[in-house]
Amino acid sequence: MPLLVVLLFLSQDYSHRGFVESRGTLYPQTAINDSSHGVGELFVRYESFYRPSQRFQFAGAVEARTDTHRQTERNFRVDFDDRSLQRPMFSVRRLSAQYRGNYRGNLTVEAGKQLVRWGKTDIVNPTDRFAPRDFLTVVDSEFLGVYALRGTWESGSETIDVLWSPFLTPSRLPLQNQRWNVPPPGAASLPVSRTIPAGTQSGIRWSHIGFVEFSAAVYSGFDHLPVFEFDPVQNVIHESYPKLKMAGGDFAVPFPWLTLKSEAAYFDYPDPSGGAFVLYVVQLERQAGEWFFVGGYSGEVVTREAGLSASFNPDRGRTRTLLGRAGYTIDTNRSVAVEGAVRHNGDGVWLKSEYSQAFGQHWRVTAGFTLIRGNPADFIGQYRRNSHGSIAVRYSF
């Protein structure tokens, strides 16, 4: 068996990459439910690809992590489905088999755990329905893989992407006893009863490339973000993932000085207490010399009010918001970037600045500061005690 592994590594059809990252985060302020000021994390990711023939490819990615703040489980198990409240110590991020053929165009079929990204805009992607995230640190979320059977057919400038997922992978929410969970007054001590629905999800996306790139997508399944309802009889909060139907699209148009991108989606929650709304993003982007700029606006139009349930929805939480990102490459090894979101009524401000420097072929140090201010009733503003500085050292291999 070890010989087989060695032979696999030596094979020209095998490639891999990964990194080890150590990160320290310092919070100057304590939070109501979290008295700590610092979090230390250690994280390893290893991705590999094996192509036994021109037609087949296997992809795998595993992660190992630990931290000082109990965001990560302490028990030794390998997690496959990303449904735990805490991050697992060992997890499979991707494990899929892919077939490529030619049937009046290029056909790719991928089965297994994979990462799926839809949409064109940055920061907020209304059509990105197969992309649950790890929101333990809400403002630095990471995508999670989903189990799916995916078929992509490409002919000329048209591509059709069809997905079927046998079960829901929910987004990982901020932990109840930690600062990124800001409960309503009095609700902190209530137990939460979590129900993840059984049932499948499916979606289809048609995209066109040309001078103008555009796509249209529909989705039917569940929202990977939850709603919460208080049950006064059992004195418990029910966390559930509502049924969702989505129809949306995006486009990108290059103009002589900048590129215009837009993405919009209509969300319909068919449950009796579910609402309906449109999320949209319009953004402009441009590169100039060593600079790049992205600026835009994210908005929302509610077409049917929801019932009394509360939700955790960072995408909706960043609507009616001006969004921007700018970066400058100082030289081949150093860069700075600033990213921000400002609610149009001024109730929430999030600003993130970052300096990054590479050392040699493998090492990179990134130092950043995130400022959060605003009204406690605002999605961004509720995290006003979570401004923080961080430093990360990464070794890539």
Added chain:
Amino acid sequence: MFPGVAPTSPLASRSTHVLPALVLTLCLALPALAQEPRAIVEEAQRRSVSASQRYEGTLSVIDAKNRISEKRWRYDRIGSHGNSKSVLRFTAPAEVKGVALLVVNNPTRSSDQWMWTPAIGRERRVAVQDRSQRFFGTDFSFEDLEERDTNQYDYRLLGEETFDGTTCWKIESRPKGSKTSQYTHSHLWVRRDNYVVVQIENYKKTQLIRRAHYTDVRSMQNIWTAQTIEMHDLERNSRTVLRIEKLQYNVPMKDEDFTIQALRQER
């Protein structure tokens, strides 16, 4: 053009039987001499035509303070010049491993380009107005990664010069209206003995912006090819030296490996 290293000019083409035409021109008609620079360039292109090309490139980026950083990429091309497609995929350093660029060249207009970044799991179209930007910290711009077609340029013979010890034609090329370019014009040095382009200077109005110097020219599978290309960004005083290794022409390749879907597949 540059990563497709047959050092033939920014000019690619589907030229055909140029030599008889040249002979006829020289012998019979003085006015036809006006066609000579295009004929030279087309002959240079013709000599570099191949069905496909593959190489591994090592890039040394040397900044104005002489700090050096190394990168490596693997380059695959199918087709030739204005009718070609190429995929360039970084293999080092580790943090950019997997980043890839798909270039679909067009005979009558600027290329289409998409960049795949594994860290965000998305491809992004490189807009035409952004093609003058440096490609991933090197001194090649996105436009420099195109293979251009002779039909997109007008040519003028500037004379003859000795360059790197050989006699060269010095030719000016100017993009036609259909071609969007950051450069107003370029000067090419084409060797008289084997029609290899050994230097290209790219100008914005009167200012020299970038200079590509092709050296270590060897015949590889009967195609004269530079093994080293030095791109000098004169505005930043930064240089990138691309060394070509494991170069092969006419490797069996499939069209389906040069699509956005294929770009997403990592190897």
